[in-house]
Amino acid sequence: MAGHLAGKNIAVTGAGNGIGRAIALACAAEGANVVVADYGVSIEGSDPSSEVADAVVAEIAAAGGTAIAVAGDVSQMEVGQRIVDTAVENWGTIDGVACVAGIVRERMLFNMSEEEFDHVVAVHLKGHFTLYKAASAVMRKQDTGGSLVGFTSGAFVASTAQANYSAAKGGIVSLTRSAAFALRRYGVNANCIAPAAMTRMSENVPFEIEAGGPEAIAPLAVFLMSNAARDITAQIYTCTGKRIAVWNQPEELRHMLAADDEMFTVDEVAEKLPADIGVEEMPMFADLERRMKEMAEKKAAEESGAES
Ligand SMILES: NC(=O)c1ccc[n+]([C@@H]2O[C@H](COP(=O)([O-])OP(=O)(O)OC[C@H]3O[C@@H](n4cnc5c(N)ncnc54)[C@H](O)[C@@H]3O)[C@@H](O)[C@H]2O)c1
Incomplete structure (x- = not known):
C-alpha cells in the first residue's frame, strides 16, 4: 500500500479512542503496520478492557490495513516493551511511536490526593518513558532510525484544576526534548504535539476551546513520523486541525x-x-x-x- 508511511511499523498508544484512534487509522491508511495499544479505561483510568483496542484493529483490517492489538497499562515498563516487541517480532522494525494514551483526575492542588497525582503522572509521563526507552533501544541500531511523537497539552504551561496533568505534560516536553537531543545522532527525531480536539476527554472542559474532530490531529502526527520530517526534531506544535503553531524554544x-x-x-x-x-x-x-x-x-x- 502506498502512502506517507508505506512500509513503516508504528505503535500508537491510547489508540482505542479519540485522537489515538484517529492516528492509528490514519497511519494504517498511509501504509503503516500499526500496533494498536490501549488499556480500554475510563477517562479517569478505571475499568480496563481489551475490547476497544480489538475494535480499532478490526476497523483497520476491514479497511485493508494491518494491525495488532496490545491491551495493557503503558505506565508499566513491561507493557512499553511488549508494544515495541510486538512490532519488531511481527514486522522486523519499529519506525514510529505516538504516545497518545492519557487520563484526567481533576482537583484543585490543595485538595489533590497523592494517588491522583501519581496516577496521572504515571500514565502520561512514565507512559512516554516506557515507550521511548523500548523504542529508542531498537531505533538506534536501525539504519533507518525512527520517530518519537509525544502528546503534551497547552496545559503544560499551567492549569488551575489539573496540576498533576500540567506537571506530567511539562515533563513530557522535557523528556521529548531530551530524547531529541540524545538521539539525533542515531537518526531518531522526537517532537511533541499539543492537540485540541473534541473527544470524550475534552467534552467536559468548562470553557470554549478551538477544536475540531480527533481526525484533524492525525495529519500532523503522520507527517512527523514520515521520512519527510526526519530533520524536524525537538519541536512542540499546537494542533487544532485548522491551525498548527510552533512553540518557542525556552532560553534566558x-x-x-x-x-x-x-x-x-x-x-x-x-x-x-x-x-x-x-x-x-x-x-x-x-x-x-x-x-x-x-x-x-x-x-x-x-x-x-x-x-x-
Ligand atoms: N482532546 C483534547 O482536546 C486534548 C487536549 C490536550 C491534550 N490532549 C492529550 O491527547 C491525548 C489523547 O486524548 P483524547 O482526548 O484522545 O483522550 P481519550 O480519552 O479519547 O483517549 C485516551 C485513550 O487512552 C487510553 N488510556 C488511558 N490510560 C491508559 C493506560 N494507562 N495505558 C494505555 N492506554 C490508556 C484510554 O483507554 C483511551 O482509549 C492525551 O494524552 C491527552 O492528554 C488532548
Missing part, C-alpha cells in the same frame, strides 16, 4: 551580574532584580480571567434556566 532573556564576580546579597537582589531583569508576564493569566468570566456567565445562565 536577560541577566544581571554580581559586582566583582562575587555572589549577590539579598539586599542587592531586592534592589537590582526588579530594575535590571524584571519579570516575564505569564500570558495565561489574562486567559484565566476570560475563562473565569465565561464559566461564571455559563453557570448563571444555567441557574436562571433551571429556575424558569
